[in-house]
Amino acid sequence: MSSTEHTAGVSHVHRDDEGARLGMWLFLFTELLLFGGLFLLYSVYRYLNQDAFHLAAKELNTLFGTFNTVILLTSSLTMALAIAAIQRGKKTLSVVLQLATLFMAFGFLVNKYIEWTAKIHHGIYPGSEILLDKSSGEILFFGLYYSMTGLHGLHVIIGMALIGYMTRLTVNGVINKDSFVKLESAGLYWHLVDLIWIFLFPLFYLIT
């Protein structure tokens, strides 16, 4: 019997970039499902409380949301460029682009902080009296708003830690022209964070 049709020979190769990518994609899948549970909750409650959701969304600042969307999308671009740069052996450029990504991610969080603080300042937070006076649909909207953007924010922070670590590895030369699968994986993670925001943005800011 021939063995040509099989994955011959990979078993003793210590570096398996293809395997690493497969693992990362699987992990991203689990992340999607993690948020999937929340999106499911959102769709059920939105279906049951359509008017209240429209009303509640008016409280959110669309300008801030748009600004953050632009920031995050651009950071995804710089991340992709950082990978392209290292593939071409341009180490310094890659490091600069990664730092730019980090800077934008930080900017996103600062915006988020300002936004949340303003909300909380206006008394709109889970369990507050102002919120409890509102209709149950609005309470649910803000419950979901805080949990979904909060979980997303947490992912931004994890992504920043990950990219920061990758920057270090790039400076050290561990990530280089021939071995960049780690940076690629971090990039994939960052694009996922971006992608989830692209769904969160219209669901919370644009439904007014």
Next chain:
Amino acid sequence: MSTHTSKVDNSVSYLEYQGKHKGLKAWIFSTDHKRIGLLYLVTMLFFFSIGVTFGFLMRLELLTPGKTIIDPQTYNSFFTLHGIIMIFLFIIPGLPAVFGNFFLPIMIGAKDVSFPRINLLSWWLFLLGGILAIVSVIMPGGAVDTGWTFYVPYSVRTGTNVWPALLAAFILGFSSILTGLNFVTTVHRLRAPGMSWFRLPLFIWSLYSTAWIQVLATPIIGITLLMVFFERVFGFGVFDPALGGDPVLYQHLFWIYSHPAVYIMILPAMGVISEIIPVFSRRTIFGYKFIAFSSIAIAFFGSLVWAHHMFTAGMSSPAMFIFSLLTFIVAIPSAIKVFNWVSTLYKGSIQTDPPLLYALAFIFLFAIGGFTGLIQGALSVNMHIHDTSFIVAHFHYVMFGGTGFGIFAALHYWFPKMFGRKYNLKTAKVGFWTLFVGFNVLYFPMFIMGWLGMPRRYYDYLPEFHIYHSISTYGSWILITGLIIMFTNLYIGYKRGAVTTEENPWGGETLEWQTMTPPPIENFDVIPEVTGDPYGYKQNDENETVKVKEAL
């Protein structure tokens, strides 16, 4: 192609191998899949003993109506912790994390899993989650009393330590995901030359299907439990009816994971049985592809039946009808497996060693558990027996009689390979029969009293149920005796059993039997080239039979 490039000393077994760490550190920081498998085994058995203790005390409490040894609140905590520990810390990790870790790479002819360090991380997370679950018992506030299902709104309102238990379940889920992710990648990437998909041992097929469920279903329960956690801390209201939330939605989200999780538990056990049956009947497995694909079918259909846990919770009639129908459909691939196992045994040269006894008990007990599952899948009957001890009996037959016995079968089957020692076969058989009798005496009466109307999770009961409860409690004593005999025998075997370096004590045909006993650190001296089917028994070959008999 198979040149040996690494500098690892591959001539000693993984047990004797000296890495850069010594003593305990050489184990808890080892990225060797075999050592991680044993780490899981030890921690899992520790948690199992705690779970058994809780179960034993619950049964003791139910010996007489009214208070026997503990008060109702303690009883509530006991059944909750019994459930959490047994499900998240014993049955789910039992086969994939222990035997999967140990044997998956060997059986596909690889040196290790794809991500050895993530593998170690998953064990650390498992340990952390387990400790957190245990700590929640001792912490002030009282042990969690919601049942392992954490149903809202009670889980949001009770004053007991729900949050550490939720966090524990979340962390354990993460650990489970990492194991699944590792297995899928390993099976795709690290098969030895010639190991095509249809030459994979059936245990690998079942682990592969399981790994997919672990990856796909676990995140949902992760987020659901996290939401209950947030609900308790911040009061978001998503599951609180007072704030507009819907508790039934929680149940859906919970079972979207937890029903597929049932198949995370049972599929690997089915894989173990598919390994053991051909070896001990000296026959090629009957219907290899059917067994392989039925694992995938179970994984697929098993993901679509979650709402049969909620037939009394309030759903539309069409939804109930569809979920009931799908529940019946899941029985088909399970039945395919049972028929194929029995056909493999037919006209085989059967060797009734302990692993086979456990495997046969699996088929018998799983059949009872499976058929009673169908009874509950029928809508009208479900209304009658919902939340009675009939359900308790059913899932103990499937989970303990199925997966539990599958784990014990695996232990007896792979023990000589893992430790290079032999256990006493006679004592193992005595242990098995005690366990088997105790099991049935313990759980069968629950079917009867459940049918007669005994609700599950109740602390007290009417006098007419007394006879069944006392028989059941006596059964628990027999069962515990069986467990003690079995584990003591294995422990003595591990400590003082005859040392064996025989590569293939049972006459198996899969790759793990073609390497050193116990396996060397990189599993094989030379990565094997696979040229045939995994169960190529030449049962009609006279010489072969004689050779096998002599070997035994």
